[in-house]
Structure formats: structure tokens, C-alpha cells
Amino acid sequence: MSIQAAPTFQVALSFEDGITRFVECNTDETVADASYRARINIPLDCRDGACGTCKSLCESGTFDAGDYIEEALTDDEAEQGYCLPCQMVPESDLVLQIPTTSAVAKTTAGSYTSTITEIIRHSDSTVGFTVAVDNRADLVFLPGQYVNILVPGTEATRSYSFSSGPEVESASFLVKITPGGLMSEYLSQRAQVGDTLELTGPMGSFFLRSGQRRALLLAGGTGLAPLLSILEKMRTESSTRPVHLVYGVSSDTDLVELDKLHDYAESLPQFTFDYCVSDPDSTAPNKGYVTGLIEPDHLDDGNVDVYLCGPPPMVEAVRLHFKDVSITPTNFYFEKFNNAAAPADSPAASAEESAAGTYEIGEEHLPVTESDAQFDARMALELGAMELTIGRLTPAQLTEYRILAENSAASIDRDHFTDAAAFTETNALFHDFLFRCTGNEVLLQAYHRLEVTQLMNRVLRTADWVDEHVAEDHSRIVSAFEQNDRAAARDLIVQHSEHAKSTMHRAITDARESVAS
Template identity: 30%
Template sequence: MPYRLTIEPSGHEMDCDSDETILEAALRHGFNIPYSCRNGTCATCKGRILSGTVDYGDIEEKVLSEAEKMDGLALFCQAMPLSDLKIEVREIGAAKDIQIKTLPARVAKIEDVAPDVRALFLKIPSTERLQFLPGQYIDILLKDGGRRGFSLANTPNDDALLELHIKKVEGGTFTGHVFSAMKEKDIVRFEGPLGTFFVRQESTRPLLMVATGTGFAPLKGMLESLFAQGSIRPIHFYWGVRHSEDFYYEDLLQEWQSLHNHFNLTKIVSQPDSRWSGPTGYVTEQVIKDFPDASAFDAYICGHPDMVFSLSAALAQAGLDSEHIFADAFVFAKAKTS
């Protein structure tokens, strides 16, 4: 049976079926609330239940603790209604009119950009366009019914080829195929664009952008879009990897630095060798060291979940309100794979 779902503070009301999640109901009715992985792992969709009861599903303790559940918090991508509900969550208008499509695509080009990273370029049918916001992702649809999410690394105005950065994951079924068997002219199917990880254009605050590994992909799209728009918002971009050879697109990074005085780049290596002379350690520590007071920024964070969670918490401790922290945690195996 359907229940009544009310979103505050907007006051929007809609039906929510007993067998669908709060997120599914909101998206079905055209209302966008924060989300990313859609499988209860990244915590992007966390919000508050003001009244009513839900089934929280099988949620990992580290993502939603028992104390948070008792305090009325839920992961809206997992919570299903057991009664009429009133929830508190900020809605996102920018993605409202963007159509989610299921399309075929041809593999146009494959490039090895780092020892365990491939850039995959997909061409969609000439009769189609994929409207998206820089930073969103697509789900590759697998023949067994599974799906794997990858962030779009290109900009919407440069959509002749959709660019994905794919990291080889030990034991990964799809990434194993990409690195061992995929070839140019292969056909894949995908659904997208998805997610609410994109630059909030209405803000004029300086930007703190942080990535680990292939978390660089959506930030690349965001940065290129900002540069194309002529934005002069100060940008501090931090990129952390394990080994120095894991950095890629070095020529592009140098070009950004030479052309844009408001762009500041810091690269960090956690397991350096004698060839690396730059900052070492973990990117979270470097960011907080450089910005012990982070209250003035808009922060965009993407990469391994441990980094995303730890940096989000550290920035909050450094004075940055949660409404100015936007994150996309790359979740392995279930849905999103870096």
C-alpha cells in the first residue's frame, strides 16, 4: 500500500509505495535529494525522519550507527516506509530537468593512463545527446543484471565521447574484463546520468576539491567546466595516490596551472620512493594542515570511502558546515567501482 511522504522544509508531498525506498519515491516524482551509490554504503543520502517509521534495511554500522538511527537518521536509498513519513533533507533543483536514459554506446578508444588505470571513451548513437552535470556518473549495465558506476570525466559541451577512468580492481568482474578482453568497437549499455555530485553554481565561495585515485575523474569534469565558464572562484585541488606513477594527465594539470592563476594544485603520495620529492602522507592530513579553519569553503570530495568519510568529518571539525560538503565515495563491487 502507498504511504504519504512529505519532504521538509520544501513541503513537497508524494506517494511512497511500501516496497520502494524514500529515494526511489522522490526521484520517481521528480524531486532530487542527495544520493550517489544507492546501496547504503556512501552515506550521501543520509537525512532525518521527522515523523513516521521506516525499515532501515541491512545497513552497515559504520555507515549508519545505532545511535544515529535512534536519533531519527536514515539512509534514504535504503529506508522503506512502514507508515506515512515526514523527512528533512535539502532538495537539489539543478538536476531536476535532466532526463535519465538507458542507451547503448560503442567503445571508441581505450587508453592506458597509469599502471592500473584505463581511460575508456564511449560514443553514443548520433541521434542521441546525454545532458548531464559535470561530476555525475553513469551505470554500466551488465548482462547478469548487475551494474557498475563510473563518473563522467568530460564536460557536457564536449560529449562526442563520454570519458570514464577505470581502475583495475583485484577480483573485479567488470574491471577485469576492461583490462583483459574489452576492445574498441565493443558495445556496452548504460543508464545515466545519475547522482548529485556536481558544482553548486549559485555559490561564490572558494572551492576545496580533493580526490584519491580515480576520484580525479568527476573533478576533472567539474574543473574543465569551471574554466570554460570563466569562473574566478579560487580553487585548491588536492590529489592523493599511493605511488607517484599513479598520477596521470600530467600535461593537462600543467596546462591548468599555467593558464589559471586561481587554480592551486597539491599532489600527495602516501607510499613514496626516492623519486618523489613532493608532499607525502594522507591527503586528509595535508588538507587540514593547510586549512585548520575550513569554514569559508565549498568542499567537493571524491575517492575511496575511507578518505571521503575521514575528510568530511575532519572538515566539519575544522568549522565547515555540512551543507557545504559534497562527496562521492567510490564504492566497490555493489554498485560503484573506481
């Protein structure tokens, strides 16, 4: 009779210096215990959930938070995804942001020896290569991460994202060939199958977050590599997540891996892609830049996670495009190429492009401050509308106001939405009512320009939690109008605004975590 091994979960510890280490955590083991067992000394003091020294941010996965006191971790922090590794026990694979460097934790990036098994010269401008990694099982990475590769014959390293998925036995990469680049010179002139390459990593916080929200992948040149890794991971998991990729290059010779993209389109039921070439003389069907191929459906009114890997001008162009179309993605993850300088004595003054230098990685999320500002503005306008209408509504208008309050409450069960979309719709009718009753078109238009309903549609679409006072707030506001109690109406409108903001805070935080249920 065979004995099955107990299940374990994989925990990625992402340090401030970009290094990521993985530990195997047993189902009854805290993350801190697993880390120290692996000789990774994350910040720790009391081990009892009392001091907060180990406080970290969980970016992905589910866990039992364990026992702790308020001074160590507040309720607000817990809602934002913070956790105490000394107490938390994983219920799935996790990704944690550890608030220290790998050096402080007395760990370093892993070093791996590999052998080139294949070199593919896609074109004059792009080379792909595949390596067999010694002790491949020890090289664990997240789809989208990169490693530093020592350029043979030099002491210089260059950073490249994996184009292969984490579960693929071999590791593959894409390189833009640029005159004067050390790795470019090696790959185009000296590299041979059988050569040894030294890898260090994995590194970076640009990686696929779990979840089912629509994703938009944007690639510039060989920035396609980490997005291929993401797609391979999705195929491994038989993902049904809606994903669209837009791939942009400078010239026809830069277009690579289209066959692979077609293959993913056939194997992933919800994946589509398009591509463009900026060269006006291109024979490609789409000439121009990636922003020209971003359609409203791809952004889903902002309910989208955007992953972009490309040069800095592309990142800025996409950010400007979002501003122009008045869309703030729920999550925007980007990785910019920062070029590595060519040798001083090189006849070429250009630097090696693509992922050849270092990476600048960033994240942008729907800001809580933006949401608060819109709700504060709504409150100010509603207080004005209240002054113009209280004591002046007819019995028929008060009856309509009461019905609107009851309709909005029908989509709430205590502190949970039963239908968030229906609530957003009925809530809009409730708040519109006072402005319509003023008969002041300027005031009504000022309210509509705030676009509070559009914001709520984006943020609350998949929300579950609602402040438990929201439903009764509407009813109590109507009662204040029925009793012609101006002071009570003013206080209730102010209180309701705070309850509405807390509901939005929670939904925005949950959206940032993007954790699969």
C-alpha cells in the same frame, strides 16, 4: 530574414532514487508544464499554487516563484529554497530535488548506446576510455554525475563518473584495475576500440553547484574522474572561482592525469592543485594523505564548498580533520566508493575498487542547530552580565555603550547589510562591552569560548539580509540600561537573540543554495 529560436532553460529533475532527468523549459513556461510536456509526471494536483503537492527544493539557479498561498509554501520554506514547480518560471538553468522516485513520476534513466573510440592504459592500475555516444545531444548530465555501464558479456553493471565535461562531444571515464573485477577483467584483457557499451543514466547528486565561494576538491584514486568533469565545466564557463584540488593515491603507479591538471592550472586563473602518495617509498614530492595537504587558506575559516570523491576511509579521515581544526565547511559534498563484490568463483577475493560498485552520496552543511546553540548560550551569559552591571555603569560607560550601538547600526540599512564584515566587527565590540564591564574575567572568557564572532565571520561574510530589528535592538538595550529598567533589558536581550538567530538562519540557507547572483 532568419527567425531566432526563443531561449530556453535546462532544468535538472533529481529524483529520490538517484536518477536525474533534464527538461527544456521555455522562458514563459512553468517547470511543471515543461515536465509534463516531456512526459515526466512529477507530483502535481491543483496546478494553482494552493495545495503544495509539487513542493520541491531548488539547489541551483534563479526563478520567478509565481503566485501561491501560505498553506502551500510558507515564507520559511521559500527562504530555504523550496518552490512550487506548478508556479515557478525559470530565469536560469535549474537543479530541483523532486520528492519522489523516478518510477512514481513514470520516467526512467535514459539508455544510450556508445562505441569505444579510445583506450588509454595510464598504468598497470588505471585505464581510461572514451566513447562516442549515439544521440549524444540527448545525454545531458551535471559535472560530477555518473552512469551505469553494462559490462560486455555479462548482465552486470558498474557505475562510473564522467571524467569529461558535459559539453564535450565524447564521454570519458577512469577505471581502477583490480583483480577479480568484472570491468577490470574486460578492460585489461578484452576491450577493443569499436566495442559497444550500453550506458544508463545520468545519476547522482554529487555535482558542482553554481556560485563564487571558494571550493576545495579532494580526490582519492580514480575519484579524480568527477572532479576532472567539474574542472572542465569551469573551464568552459571561463570561471574565476578560487579552487584548490588535492589528489591522493596509494602508489606511484596510481598517479594519472597530472598533465591534465597542469593544463587546467594554466587555463583556469584561480585553480591550483597538489598531490600526494601514501606509499613511503614513493618518489612523489609529498608522501602521506590528502589531509596533510589541506592548508588553512584552503578552508577560509569555513567559508568554503568542499567536494570529495574517494573511498569511505578517506571521507571519514577528512571529516575528522575538519573536527580537529574546528572548521565546519559551509557545504560538504561527498561521494564514497562502495565496492562491488567479485564473482564467487573468482580466485581473487578482492572487490573492484574506485567507482566500480555503487556510490554513496551525501551532503553536510553548516547546521542551523549549531548556530542556535551558540547564540542561546551567548544570551544566557549576557543575561548574567546584565544582572551584574545594570544600575552600576558610570555615565562615561553608558556613553561608550551608546556609541558602540550606533557604530554597529552604521553597517545596516533597514533589513540589509551595507557592510557585513564591518557589522560583525562592531557587533562584537558591542557585545563584549557588558562582559568587560562586569570585571569578571571568568565570565568574559566563557563568552569568548563560544566563538560567536568567528561563526558570524564565516556565515555573514557574503550575507545581504539582516533582521530589520537588529540595529534598533542595540539602541533599545542601551536605553534600558540608561533608565535602569532591568525587566526591559532582560526582554530586549532575549528578543535580540531571536533576531540574531533569524539573521543567521537566512545566511546559512543562502549559503547552502550557493546560487550565483
